Amino acid sequence: MQTRRSFLKFGASAATVGALAPLTAHAQSNQVEWDESHEVVIVGSGFAGLAAAVEAAKLGAKDIVIFEKLGVYGGNSTLNAGQACFANTDLQKKLGIEDSAELMVQDQLKSGRGYASEELLRHSAELGPYIYQLTKDCGCVYRDHIINTGGTSATRSHQVIERSGAGFIRPMLKTARSYGVKTKIRHKFEHLITAKDGTVLGIQIRKGYHFSHEDSGKLINVKAEKGVLIATGGFGANVSFRQALDPNLGEEVGCTNARGATGDGLVAMLAEGAMPVHLSFIQSGPWASPDEGGFGYGAGFSLYNFPHSIAIDRNTGQRFMNETADRKTRADLEVQRRDKDGNPNPALLIAPKHEAKKDPSMENVLRYNVAWEFDSVEAIAKHFDLPLAALKQQINDWNQYVKQGEDPQFGKRMNMSTGIYLTAPFIVQRLWPKVHYCQGGIQINTKAEVIAAKNGLPIPRLYAAGEVSGGVHGVSRLGGCSTPECMAFGVTAARSMMKA
Amino acid sequence: MKLITPLIALVISSAIASTAMARDQREYHQMVYDSGCKTCHDQGLKSFPSDTACLQCHDMSDLAKQTARKGHDAKQNPHDSMHYGQEAPCMECHGEHTKKQAICMDCHNFDYPKFN
Numbered sequence A: 001m002q003t004r005r006s007f008l009k010f011g012a013s014a015a016t017v018g019a020l021a022p023l024t025a026h027a028q029s030n031q032v033e034w035d036e037s038h039e040v041v042i043v044g045s046g047f048a049g050l051a052a053a054v055e056a057a058k059l060g061a062k063d064i065v066i067f068e069k070l071g072v073y074g075g076n077s078t079l080n081a082g083q084a085c086f087a088n089t090d091l092q093k094k095l096g097i098e099d100s101a102e103l104m105v106q107d108q109l110k111s112g113r114g115y116a117s118e119e120l121l122r123h124s125a126e127l128g129p130y131i132y133q134l135t136k137d138c139g140c141v142y143r144d145h146i147i148n149t150g151g152t153s154a155t156r157s158h159q160v161i162e163r164s165g166a167g168f169i170r171p172m173l174k175t176a177r178s179y180g181v182k183t184k185i186r187h188k189f190e191h192l193i194t195a196k197d198g199t200v201l202g203i204q205i206r207k208g209y210h211f212s213h214e215d216s217g218k219l220i221n222v223k224a225e226k227g228v229l230i231a232t233g234g235f236g237a238n239v240s241f242r243q244a245l246d247p248n249l250g251e252e253v254g255c256t257n258a259r260g261a262t263g264d265g266l267v268a269m270l271a272e273g274a275m276p277v278h279l280s281f282i283q284s285g286p287w288a289s290p291d292e293g294g295f296g297y298g299a300g301f302s303l304y305n306f307p308h309s310i311a312i313d314r315n316t317g318q319r320f321m322n323e324t325a326d327r328k329t330r331a332d333l334e335v336q337r338r339d340k341d342g343n344p345n346p347a348l349l350i351a352p353k354h355e356a357k358k359d360p361s362m363e364n365v366l367r368y369n370v371a372w373e374f375d376s377v378e379a380i381a382k383h384f385d386l387p388l389a390a391l392k393q394q395i396n397d398w399n400q401y402v403k404q405g406e407d408p409q410f411g412k413r414m415n416m417s418t419g420i421y422l423t424a425p426f427i428v429q430r431l432w433p434k435v436h437y438c439q440g441g442i443q444i445n446t447k448a449e450v451i452a453a454k455n456g457l458p459i460p461r462l463y464a465a466g467e468v469s470g471g472v473h474g475v476s477r478l479g480g481c482s483t484p485e486c487m488a489f490g491v492t493a494a495r496s497m498m499k500a
Numbered sequence B: 001m002k003l004i005t006p007l008i009a010l011v012i013s014s015a016i017a018s019t020a021m022a023r024d025q026r027e028y029h030q031m032v033y034d035s036g037c038k039t040c041h042d043q044g045l046k047s048f049p050s051d052t053a054c055l056q057c058h059d060m061s062d063l064a065k066q067t068a069r070k071g072h073d074a075k076q077n078p079h080d081s082m083h084y085g086q087e088a089p090c091m092e093c094h095g096e097h098t099k100k101q102a103i104c105m106d107c108h109n110f111d112y113p114k115f116n
């Protein structure tokens, strides 16, 4: 007999596999023809999936598999800037930085604007030093310098020497394999296979999948003995999905995410009745450039230069924001820069070369046509068709603010630009926000169990970790705070599976 | 006669191309076309070749040496990159019958002058 819910479940799964009839959306284990069986099944090869694999192996799991739909491993994680906020590490102590998990939770609660989960944040922050050590044991190497990121009350953003998430992903992948973890590319998770009572038995996988060829490869059923961890990341790269949630985030807004960030895992869990949380809280990065794809080199350049530079509207030749406000405030203002016909007219970040050259990002943006050098205000005005007098006035005013240490125009914190005057030659980069991070996702608890919408109870043997989960950070995640959280809940999911 | 053979091959293969999927082809792969589609299409003609198909003739570590870059740019070696090492499968960036670009270009304006 089919209840309304089981009918819905069947419908959702049938839609995913198209004309090829699914075995069943829910079945008895002995009714399913299993092509493979593994002790621990992990979907997604980013921070969450890899941390889970390493931890499960350490806890004695003998048969762990990671399925990755793309041809390459690492998703958003390997594109990441390599920053991770940890509180109370030996490196912080060595550098004389006082910090605590509690302080980190308080900072994040503030930026979550009342929507963050204190419980999940605390769980993640307390695991921080463990994760820090786990990554070092995998062979990740941190810089000696810890970075100060926005919204934090202690310096805690640890960064791997590559300054890229690749510095985590590659050693972790190697470590996982050294434990015998099987890692498979071109294996796309299609949907969950559940028993009548909702218990997750396994998953259906499209083996031999090529991205954007939805019918490539063939379907196989994979049994999960201990459970399934969905670690498929966010949905930032799925334009129709994100635009349905936030009408401002259509095609013309770029995206920093990997191609695979399309929300598959989220949709499949919704189909099984999981609880969605905060899906509309989607963060755009205000430091991005429209003159390259993704995160590129421009993000690093503007992040370094925002404190002592100005962002200019091309119609007015004037500033339009506090260049160091939080991500959302800036991204919302940047996307309003338009020409007379309403088309995007990206703002200009004008930085003084004498300061910009202190960071390696300058060489990269100049070399790859993401920013350009100008030797006078006149040259900038001419090249970008700006009102010269207004721009000149703005630069003079700004230099006055630097001198007096106060920004009456937008209230920017000026102690970061003390003595750094905006003088020629200038380096100019265009600014246009890009969709960056999904605060929302599927609800989990501190055991990384997925919560059912109908009764608030865990769905048996279903776990989620990383960007696919939601509600941890609330309205706005702080920089450097996703890396540790993805890994903490990956580790937690492994512990839960090995205990169950 | 020798000059004509490739021409004939071209005519024949373009006749095949109009019925099958094949469109563009690299001239230097002529030998491979001559030995039949299955040389690469090792999983059936309607499927993508496996990721080991190209590696029957090409060697990733040799390619990595050929495209090596120096200093800071060393990490931009498409066959041994900072993000993916030597693990990115050929078809992530190259297409025999479809135009593609290196996945690096999703985020970077790198210059790969010999890319094809």
Ligand SMILES: Cc1cc2nc3c(=O)[nH]c(=O)nc-3n(C[C@H](O)[C@H](O)[C@H](O)COP(=O)(O)OP(=O)(O)OC[C@H]3O[C@@H](n4cnc5c(N)ncnc54)[C@H](O)[C@@H]3O)c2cc1C
Pocket: A043, A044, A045, A046, A047, A048, A049, A067, A068, A069, A070, A073, A074, A075, A076, A077, A078, A079, A080, A081, A082, A083, A084, A085, A165, A187, A188, A189, A190, A231, A232, A233, A234, A256, A257, A258, A260, A261, A262, A263, A264, A265, A295, A436, A437, A465, A466, A467, A468, A479, A480, A481, A482, A483, A484, A486
């Ligand atoms: C450019 C960039 C820079 C960032 N910098 C930082 C930073 O410095 N510090 C910080 O804390 N955060 C940063 N973030 C955020 C952070 O990197 C991400 O939130 C995090 O990497 C997500 O990890 P994850 O394991 O949840 O997902 P991902 O790393 O995205 O991994 C998910 C994987 O699952 C795969 N997948 C998806 N669907 C399927 C399917 N159906 N079947 C099989 N596999 C599937 C994907 O292809 C992907 O490889 C950054 C993000 C970006 C995009």
